[in-house]
Amino acid sequence: MQNSNTSIESFIVLANPSIQSLTPYAPGKPISELEREYGISNAVKLASNENSLGASPKALAAIKQNLDNIAIYPDGNAFELKSKLAKKHNVTESCITIGNGSNEILELITRAYLAPGLNCIFSEHAFAVYPIVTQACGADAKIAKALAADSDQPYGHDLDEFIKLIDDRTRLIMIANPNNPTGTWIDRAKLKSFLKEVPANIVIVIDEAYFEYVKQADYPDTSTWLNEFPNLLVTRTFSKIYGLAALRIGYGLANEAITDMLNRVRQPFNVNGLAQVAACGALEDQEFVDQSVDLNRIGMAHLTDGLIRMGLHPIASVGNFISVKVGDSGTSVFEKLLPKGIIIRPIDNYQMPGFIRVTVGKNEENSRFLQALSDVI
């Protein structure tokens, strides 16, 4: 029976307390929205670390070939894709979880291991999804102080600070390597000695969303450490270098027991069929990956050089994006760039006031951004 005293607002108060106080993820502004709002065309979006080359042609071909199959449910166990990933990473299929983006894997691990009274540790300026998925479970976030602005990895993860925060209620640690939005990274020796120090009953997520872009010799492939560290969950995505962000597909690698727990909270058909075949195609497309790495290297040099010429000090980044302080408010620079048809990301909400993050684009996109930025600051 309808109670006329029940206001719409009371449904906020009725919600789980940790959800009531949750700040939702703020995605990059879509190009179509900007063009509608300002009546412009030809806008450039360098806001969500997508691949400016588009999608792998082999992935596109696979999608076209499978369009007729969308009336049937996808393979809920993603057999073909898991077989390919099992070969690529030299693991068994029982160690692989396919997610609706790697974000879903981050969510599943928190749902499987966190609860009110337990906690998850991540760094200041870490990827914005970590606090959201932690809080959504009613668990506590413990924030490790970041490295100093003048360190060799400015604003990056300080693993000693993580260790200090571990207590007997810690169930999860989340580390992005490289980190978004700082673009900083952790080398093999440091990460390995950290993993050895963390108690074995804490699950450590190493988020490698930008893995394929990193060419530093000391950068670790932690997917090869799963036997040595049974408490490891490594996440990867098809959204970045493979150019499949709109399809939402990523994966996690972990021991069979952790994978079993993720599988218990996963929806039966969480990853759509076109995403699965596209990901299979993309894994065969090393040429596209190589082209994307090349474009990123050239674009990163272009952006870095242009920003330095403006007297700015970008944070050296190993991803496909770069962050830089542009004044007192990144949001106000973001807003001034919009009418010029440029979408970037202010990262004031990452506790980095005055900073913006820019995705590496094609040559002409980078030039348009640099010109527009020099006009507004």
Ligand SMILES: Cc1ncc(COP(=O)(O)O)c(C=O)c1O
């Ligand atoms: C560090 C990091 N991890 C994970 C993700 C999630 O990517 P997706 O859910 O598209 O796989 C992103 C996306 O920007 C990211 O930057």
